[in-house]
Amino acid sequence: MYDKTVAQLSAGLQAGQFSSVELTRSFLARIAALDGVYNSFISVAGEQALAAAAAADERIAAGTAGPLTGIPLAHKDIFCTDGLRTSCGSRMLDNFVPPYDATLISRFKRDGAVTLGKTNMDEFAMGSSNESSYYGAARNPWDTGAVPGGSSGGSAAAVAALLAPAATGTDTGGSIRQPAAFCGITGLKPTYGRVSRLGMVAFASSLDQAGPMAHTAEDCAWLLNSMAGHDPRDATSAPRAGEDYRAGLEDSLKGLRIGLPREYFGDGLDAATGACIQQALRELEALGATLVEVSLPHSHLTIPTYYVIAPAEASTNLSRYDGVRYGYRCDNPSDLLDLYTRTREEGFGEEVKRRILVGTYALSAGYYDAYYKKAQQIRRLIKQDFMDCFAQVDLLAGPTTPGPAFPLGAKTDDPVAMYLEDIYTLAVNLAGLPGMSVPAGMVEGKPVGMQLIGQHFGEARLLNVGHRFQQATDWHLRRPANLAVEVA
Amino acid sequence: MITLRPRCLLGQRFPVQKTMAIEQDEIEKIAALARIRIEPAQVGQVTRRITEILRMVDQLQAVDTSDIEPMANPLDATALLRADEVTEVNRREAFQAIAPAVENGLYLVPKVIE
Amino acid sequence: MQWETVIGLEVHLQLATRSKIFSGSPTTFGAEPNTQASAVDLAMPGMLPVLNAEAVRYAVMFGLGIGAEIGRRSVFDRKNYFYPDLPKGYQISQFEAPIVGRGSFEIQLEDGSTRSIGITRAHLEEDAGKSLHEDFHGQTGIDLNRAGTPLLEIVSEPDLRSAAEAVAYLKALHSLVTYLGISDGNMAEGSMRCDINLSLRPAGSDTLGTRAEIKNVNSFRFVEKAIRHEIDRQADILEDGGQVVQETRLYDADLDETRSMRSKEVANDYRYFPEPDLLPVVIDEAFIEEIRAGLPELPVEKRHRFIAQYGLSAYDANVLADSRDLADYFEAVAAACGDAKIAANWVQVELLGQLNRSELALAECPVAATQLGGLIARILDDSISGKIAKQVFEAMWQGEGSADDIIAARGLRQVSDSGALESMVDQVIAASAAQVEQYLAADPDRRKKLVGFFVGQVMKLSKGQANPQMVNELLAKKLV
Structure with missing residues (x-):
């Protein structure tokens, strides 16, 4: 029951092969039995999940069920869940139980999906390895000595370890795509504004976007159907209705023009990983696509641009954590300044504090023009590079990451080395484009991912290409060892 | 299959074009602005790491951006406004149940001196 | 030395919208603490602002009311600082691209003369909550009901030259915004609050002196008093050869003095940058014309x-x-x-x-x-x-x-029946021989004064209902 896609589980529920309560119980049992190793969940919903499953079973019996009714899902611990702790991987919110749901959570509830629990993540989504989590790093199910990627590492590990059939993540600079690649699953970052950010704890407002993480592109389409759509309570939400992302999955790839940015295939790319991507590209060619070399000439500016904009926005987004209205408060503050400075010293971890300081610096008097304004200008150049490519091609393809998952602790002492991990994913966020990672090979027993980058609001096309690719390949069907534990 | 000309993105560790080395006292000023206390013994290390990040970021200075409009939103979208309607109800009890310190409906903080 | 006073005013005007500028909370004054503070107003994690259309409309009405240029593309910025009454740690305001640009309007002074006062700009922003300093075991209480109330900050040019002009300006502004119906203008409830920028310079000089800012003055009377006091304070310093310190001062109405707000002297660096949660507000000609057509x-x-x-x-x-x-x-x-x-x-x-x-x-x-x-x-x-x-x-x-x-x-109708009046006049003349004699002996000028006595007597007789003009005419005819 646990090694099935969302689409298969939905069919099983509708056909009465099993109930949502049984399904939910089976995943809860696996989490209880196995997550001690993977540390992929911060909170498990338990009774709340079973109650939701029972309600879903009633809907199924009454014939009012939708495609996701009764499907258990894991949500990144960045989405506020009414009555269920939302820590964002931080001590600052360790005691925070929101009295409201994020729009994304409400939408899944509306459609009858069941929340299994909240997954581990880098603190406030700042990280590429899950190691900045207050709750300790999640482990990569393919190699528990390696990172699962980040920041949505818990969601990726939970799906890869078959502790949830699918999950949600958020992606500010690669936080869905990179862990999806490292854990051998499929992850989609939609166009900026496609999925509501309301109730999603903010990291960098102009870059953050929520998306689905699952075994297959088809499952991502199913989840995105629930998630996408205009939310009048998020002013940056795109004012367009959702669409049926399943509708075009089977479309032919004949005549599709795929651009290969030459900057994404350079020296920094691990040779074995590069070979996997080349092989995957040949598959796409075999499916009828034409490959065209293109260029993103400002790629070398992506990391510095991102590491000004993201920390700048984060530095002020995180000002609200002051120990006054919710969350962590230091003991016995001597005065107001002490309340602020100690609450924030003790409540935030190192990486978060570092980024707040960098962002504060970049926005401060005398530096604004040299850093923030400059980065916003170069951001336009980076976006324009993509627009120039899309004048020639339908989508872009390349590696998701420079290599497979790295060992735990390998980069924790070198922030800049950690930042370089996101070299291929950051630009997509700066340009607001949709990007997807699909499993595309194995290197040293660990998965690697191919990244597909679409045009604004071109999610359906990406899912179509991912789906056709998965019909022709079996990378997405590979499973880590030692998972086939049947739990009573 | 086409052959891609390799172009280095990662090999270099960002040559320093113009060092905007940040001094320790500047970090202390920024930390005060951000209301984050730094353990005195840590200030040196924090300064070193931030200097490294700023060095990486300083590559931006080499680019001429004089005619480029800054981009705040990736879609260059414009605002949709909300109708002037009261849609919220009083949920003080729920909100204050998760507050660190409240009394008589007020949030409490150490005495503020004006 | 003769000093010239130079004053510019910043007025924070609460707009009379039903809901807050970025949330659907009510804006009613005087509610129980924190009962009008929603998740957005409390800056709960993940909460986002959405701009109230009516606040934009009101700001444009004001702009048209002072003949200002309307910002066709106005942008919200974050103004970052920590204070317990500011839940997000930043105020959403407008910095580089305000919704209302330069304008002016006419004020009238006591002597009936008029002056045109320049408005530098007006921008939309959110109000902060309130800190209550009554003793809660040595702590301060925070009420966030006011947080997020829409404000229009109206900044004048340094065109005002006296306390009287400043008050005339505020009264004219009050009159304008209440005409437009965009604010209740209730100063006692803080709907209109004023910061005063004041400096002195030698009469005839073109350069501006160092100014002090006096914060949060909340009535016409206090504005007048605070300005008079501050003029004296600065003049004393300058007369003694001293220098005015550029600083923020607080007006204390109880002591009728301004005093330095040392706590805010820590250098502020607001780190303004475009608010990424809100998109630029684009205002087109049609929208402006529709508002213009509806202006009173x-x-x-x-x-x-x-x-x-x-x-x-x-x-x-x-x-x-x-x-x-x-x-x-x-x-x-x-x-x-x-x-x-x-x-x-x-x-x-x-x-x-x-x-x-x-x-x-x-x-x-x-x-x-x-x-x-x-x-x-x-x-x-x-x-x-x-x-x-x-x-x-x-x-x-x-x-x-x-x-x-x-x-x-x-029965108050005036008696205009000439017969009835004539008999009353006759009656009075008959009963006042001495006065008649005096009257007849007087010169024409003095007669005009003396006739009042007879008019008064007739009015008394008629219980005030006699037509005074006819009485005058009859008396003139008869007293010869």
Whole structure:
């Protein structure tokens, strides 16, 4: 029951092969039995999940069920869940139980999906390895000595370890795509504004976007159907209705023009990983696509641009954590300044504090023009590079990451080395484009991912290409060892 | 299959074009602005790491951006406004149940001196 | 040395929207603490602002009201600082691209002269909550009901030269925004709060002196007092050869002094940058024209019209055009009686006087404009004298009905029957031999004074109802 896609589980529920309560119980049992190793969940919903499953079973019996009714899902611990702790991987919110749901959570509830629990993540989504989590790093199910990627590492590990059939993540600079690649699953970052950010704890407002993480592109389409759509309570939400992302999955790839940015295939790319991507590209060619070399000439500016904009926005987004209205408060503050400075010293971890300081610096008097304004200008150049490519091609393809998952602790002492991990994913966020990672090979027993980058609001096309690719390949069907534990 | 000309993105560790080395006292000023206390013994290390990040970021200075409009939103979208309607109800009890310190409906903080 | 005072004002105006600028919370004043603070207002994690269309509309109305350029693409920025009444740790405001650009409007001074005062800009922002410093075991209580109330910050040019001009400016501004209906202008409830930037310079100098900013002055009277006090303070420093320190000061109404706010002297670096949660507001010509078409007649226009159309003095026009309610009332009275000048006089003296004594607002006035107009009409057609009219007005105020009802019920109609009047005049002359003798012996100038005695006697005899003009004419005929 646990090694099935969302689409298969939905069919099983509708056909009465099993109930949502049984399904939910089976995943809860696996989490209880196995997550001690993977540390992929911060909170498990338990009774709340079973109650939701029972309600879903009633809907199924009454014939009012939708495609996701009764499907258990894991949500990144960045989405506020009414009555269920939302820590964002931080001590600052360790005691925070929101009295409201994020729009994304409400939408899944509306459609009858069941929340299994909240997954581990880098603190406030700042990280590429899950190691900045207050709750300790999640482990990569393919190699528990390696990172699962980040920041949505818990969601990726939970799906890869078959502790949830699918999950949600958020992606500010690669936080869905990179862990999806490292854990051998499929992850989609939609166009900026496609999925509501309301109730999603903010990291960098102009870059953050929520998306689905699952075994297959088809499952991502199913989840995105629930998630996408205009939310009048998020002013940056795109004012367009959702669409049926399943509708075009089977479309032919004949005549599709795929651009290969030459900057994404350079020296920094691990040779074995590069070979996997080349092989995957040949598959796409075999499916009828034409490959065209293109260029993103400002790629070398992506990391510095991102590491000004993201920390700048984060530095002020995180000002609200002051120990006054919710969350962590230091003991016995001597005065107001002490309340602020100690609450924030003790409540935030190192990486978060570092980024707040960098962002504060970049926005401060005398530096604004040299850093923030400059980065916003170069951001336009980076976006324009993509627009120039899309004048020639339908989508872009390349590696998701420079290599497979790295060992735990390998980069924790070198922030800049950690930042370089996101070299291929950051630009997509700066340009607001949709990007997807699909499993595309194995290197040293660990998965690697191919990244597909679409045009604004071109999610359906990406899912179509991912789906056709998965019909022709079996990378997405590979499973880590030692998972086939049947739990009573 | 086409052959891609390799172009280095990662090999270099960002040559320093113009060092905007940040001094320790500047970090202390920024930390005060951000209301984050730094353990005195840590200030040196924090300064070193931030200097490294700023060095990486300083590559931006080499680019001429004089005619480029800054981009705040990736879609260059414009605002949709909300109708002037009261849609919220009083949920003080729920909100204050998760507050660190409240009394008589007020949030409490150490005495503020004006 | 002679010093010239240079004043610029920053007014924070609460806009009269139903809901807050970025959330659907109500904006009602005086609710129980934190009962009007939603998740957005409390800056709960993941909460996002969405701009209230009415706040934009009101700001544009104001901009058109002062003939300003409207920002076709205005941008919200974050102004970052930590304070317990600022839940997000930043205030959403406008920095580089405000919604209202440069404009100006006319103020009228006590002596009836007018001046044009420049407005540098006006921008939308959110209000902060309130810190309550009563003792909660040595702690401060925070009420966030006010957090997120829409504010229009109106910044004037340093065009004001005295406390009187500053007050005239504020009154004119108050009048404008209440005309537009974009604010209740209630200073006691903080709907209109004022920061004063003030400096002195030697008379005739073109350069500006160092200024001090006086924060949060909340009544016309306090503005006047705070300015007078600050002028004296700065003049004392300069006369002694000292330097004014650029700083923020607080006006203490109890002690009638300004004092330095040392706590805020820590250098602020607000780190303004475009608010990424809100998109630029684009305003097109059609929207502006629609608003322009719906604008009411504004105080300055009304003042000029009152002078031109009704022949009122500049002073009267200024008083009557001060509020839309009063202007409407006056025009209704004038229309009902047909004589605007007498209507203006009655409204200013009797009506406003009575309202003042009764501590009532015009909206609570027991005498309708048509009633007052009806009363004046009876003066004009000689049915009653001005003196009797005041009695009738008193009765009207007590709710005794229309002028005609009261005149009839109390038998106050003026006696204009020449036969009846002649017999009363004769009676008075007969009973006042000594006065008649004195009158006849006097020169024409003195006679004019002495005739008053006879008029008074006739009025007394008629219980005030004799037509004074006819009495005068009869006396002139008979006293020869």
